Amino acid sequence: xxxxxxxxxxxxxxxxxxxxxxxxxxxxxxxxxxxxxxxxxxxxxxxxxxxxxxxxxxxxxxxxxxxxxxxxxxxxxxxxxxxxxxxxxxxxxxxxxxxxxxxxxxxxxxxxxxxxxxxxxxxxxxxxxxxxxxxxxxxxxxxxxxxxxxxxxxxxxxxxxxxxxxxxxxxxxxxxxxxxxxxxxxxxxxxxxxxxxxxxxxxxxxxxxxxxxxxxxxxxxxxxxxxxxxxxxxxxxxxxxxxxxxxxxxxxxxxxxxxxxxxxxxxxxxxxxxxxxxxxxxxxxxxxxxxxxxxxxxxxxxxxxxxxxxxxxxxxxxxxxxxxxxxxxxxxxxxxx
Numbered sequence: 553x554x555x556x557x558x559x560x561x562x563x564x565x566x567x568x569x570x571x572x573x574x575x576x577x578x579x580x581x582x583x584x585x586x587x588x589x590x591x592x593x594x595x596x597x598x599x600x601x602x603x604x605x606x607x608x609x610x611x612x613x614x615x616x617x618x619x620x621x622x623x624x625x626x627x628x629x630x631x632x633x634x635x636x637x638x639x640x641x642x643x644x645x646x647x648x649x650x651x652x653x654x655x656x657x658x659x660x661x662x663x664x665x666x667x668x669x670x671x672x673x674x675x676x677x678x679x680x681x682x683x684x685x686x687x688x689x690x691x692x693x694x695x696x697x698x699x700x701x702x703x704x705x706x707x708x709x710x711x712x713x714x715x716x717x718x719x720x721x722x723x724x725x726x727x728x729x730x731x732x733x734x735x736x737x738x739x740x741x742x743x744x745x746x747x748x749x750x751x752x753x754x755x756x757x758x759x760x761x762x763x764x765x766x767x768x769x770x771x772x773x774x775x776x777x778x779x780x781x782x783x784x785x786x787x788x789x790x791x792x793x794x795x796x797x798x799x800x801x802x803x804x805x806x807x808x809x810x811x812x813x814x815x816x817x818x819x820x821x822x823x824x825x826x827x828x829x830x831x832x833x834x835x836x837x838x839x840x841x842x843x844x845x846x847x848x849x850x851x852x853x854x855x856x857x858x859x860x861x862x863x864x865x866x867x868x869x870x871x872x873x874x875x876x877x878x879x880x881x882x883x884x885x886x887x888x889x
Contacts, residue, residue, distance in 0.1 A: 580649040580660045588618055588659075589645045595638040599625045604638050606646060620646055622661035626750065626767050626875040633672065643667040688841030689868045692806060695753045696844060696866035702747030706822055708860050709850075717823035717855040724817045724824070740769045740794045742810065742831055743848050744821040747864045751874045762799060762806070770877045775799040775808055786812045788827060793819070795831065806835040826854035842868050 590608035602625055606618045622628065638644075644666045648659025665671045713721065745768060755763040760778035775797045782796055791814035799808045810831040819825025829852040836845050844866040851859045 579651055579653070579656075579658075581652050582649050582660075584650060585647055585662055586650050586659065587645055587647045590618065590643070592638050592640055592642040592644065593617060594640060597625050597628070597633065597635050597637070602628055602633075606644070616657055618657045618659070620648055620659055620661050624750070624767075629875060630872060631673070637672060638666075686840070686842035687868050687870055689837065689870075690841075691756075692835050692837060692844050693754050693756050695751060695869050695872055695874060697751055697869040697872060698747055698749055699865045699867060700747065700749035701864060702744050702821075705744055705747055705860075705862050708862055709820060709856070710822065712856045712858055712860060713823045714855055714857055717820070720817070720824045720855075721822060740766070740773065741816070741819060741821055742794060742813075743833070743846075743850055743862075743864070745769075746833075746846055746848070746866075747862075751869065751872055752866065753874045765874060767875050767877060769794075773797065775806075782809070782811050788814065791815075791827070795829070802834075804836060806833075808833040808835070820850065820852055820855055823855050825852055828852055828854050838865075844868075 588606065588608045590606040592604055593607055594603075594605040596603045602622045604620050604622075606620065607615050608618050610616050625633075644664050646659075646664040647662045649662065651658040663671070663673050745766065748768070750767045752767075753765040755765065755772075757763045760776065762775040762777060764773040764775065766773075773794050777799050779800070780798060782798060786796070791812050793814050793816055795810040795813040797808050797810040799806055801807070808831075810833070811829075813819065813825055813827070813829040813831075815824065815826050817824050819829065829850070831851075832849045834847045836847075837843070838845055846864040846866065847861070848864070849859055849861040850856070
């Protein structure tokens with residue numbers, strides 16, 4: 553497994569600026585679609601994004617290599633994709649959102665069909681099954697798939713960035729264009745991560761500890777239920793990117809209080825986060841028991857001008873097996889090429 557390598561300036565204790573292995577889809581024209589037909593030359597079935605490459609013939613009759621980006625290996629695996637789903641020599645037609653830059657032979661996958669009639673698609677059959685065949689849960693313990701609404705969080709956070717937040721975000725955006733700055737890392741960015749459609753598993757590890765495992769998390773999040781208070785102070789170098797979480801029950805609602813987050817670029821996505829970041833979460837089952845509703849409030853006066861609140865929904869998904877954390881460094885930087 554690869555771990556984040558992050559350096560803190562010893563004197564200023566500034567948050568590190570390596571770019572996330574995940575990136576936005578702003579490079580693609582999501583309003584248009586094109587279809588190309590050709591022969592597969594390479595298939596990389598990895599996290600954080602799967603890529604394959606296809607030799608196609610352009611209008612001038614020349615053979616050019618077209619690059620296709622798609623979802624994480626974990627997402628595709630749940631939809632039936634495997635290491636041998638594509639192989640060099642396979643002939644296929646692929647439909648993509650093309651790159652906005654017409655000079656880039658690059659697209660984001662919408663669907664594909666192989667010459668033998670095999671159809672590979674993006675909508676995840678296991679995910680859709682969980683949405684259509686809702687199974688009540690006895691408690692919040694179990695496997696859960698979030699409804700992907702993290703972009704709604706962006707819309708709420710965007711107007712609240714301080715001048716410092718906007719300046720550091722500009723630095724981060726510049727760093728994302730430098731391959732040397734892009735690294736695989738434990739994608740534990742709270743609360744944004746809670747609204748991404750990647751599988752979570754809540755484990756009651758004992759009366760005094762709840763663990764939250766995630767496909768984007770190299771290590772589980774620890775929520776201490778033993779009544780302890782947060783430490784009064786924690787040296788920055790000893791802080792964790794997931795913070796220090798304590799929890800208690802209010803009836804059937806799990807209340808989680810998290811402080812002492814380590815400063816992080818993108819920690820209040822789309823803005824950085826600082827040592828004053830404070831997150832409150834309330835986890836409760838929906839009335840029919842098929843979902844967890846997570847009401848949260850985020851404060852970070854260094855980077856946000858006001859508190860922001862939102863609700864995420866996780867759907868009970870006992871039919872899904874959580875995949876382990878993994879990240880391929882070449883895949884993490886491929887979008888820059």
